[in-house]
Amino acid sequence: MGRKKDGKMSAFRAEKFLVFMLFLFGMVLRAKGVWLEIPKSGIKCLFEDIRKSVVVMADYYVFWDEDYLNTNYTPRVSVKVTSPYGNAVHHQENVTHGQFAFTTSEDGSYMACFSTESSHDGGKAVTVGIEWKTGIAAKDWESVAKKEHVEGLELELRKLEGVVEAIRENLIYLKSRHEGSE
Structure with missing residues (x-):
């Protein structure tokens, strides 16, 4: 019974994470x-x-x-x-x-x-x-999808991966600018 509850909780967390990432995706594009x-x-x-x-x-x-x-x-x-x-x-x-x-x-x-x-x-x-x-x-996501034979959810996950990488690079850039100004 504990496993079933843990499974629901991790699915809930995954869903919350996906919604959050979609929000970030919209903000970064x-x-x-x-x-x-x-x-x-x-x-x-x-x-x-x-x-x-x-x-x-x-x-x-x-x-x-x-x-x-x-x-x-x-x-x-x-x-x-x-x-x-x-x-x-x-x-x-x-x-x-x-x-x-x-x-x-x-x-x-x-x-x-x-x-x-x-x-x-x-x-x-x-x-x-x-x-x-x-x-x-x-980025031309249609070309990526055709070239790598991906579609649907996998393509959306690739887009999210790109967004996460862009956010990471922006944070590193902002951190270096902040350190340079001190």
Whole structure:
């Protein structure tokens, strides 16, 4: 009878642990969707403080509304992503969509700037949608699942393992920063 009770308790603890890990998983995944309205001849920039050796991925798309439907103009933007020390990580001119991916080489604020050309007709603002992912959120879990033939609960456990490792690395990083400031 004692064994049955212990089995229920360990199952209860495992369930609580799994719920806690899922909560952490949701907190650690960092994917941001942002919409920017860039005025004619304007520039808008996003900044994110990222530590060294973190994977960053982003997709961006230019959207236009009915103001552009009756024109021959398709709104386009130029994109430049730079590291904290000003090194160009990504650069594209005159595009309607694109993506970039890189692994950070320096600690600090990475900057992504979107600008429009002043020569377009109409003088309308351009809207850019950006999905920015860092760290574990940038990992392609579908490819992992196909490559390693995992699915369902096993895939979720792999994701949780990645989250736990990311948390561990963040704690080590924060501890080293704290010790360095003393």
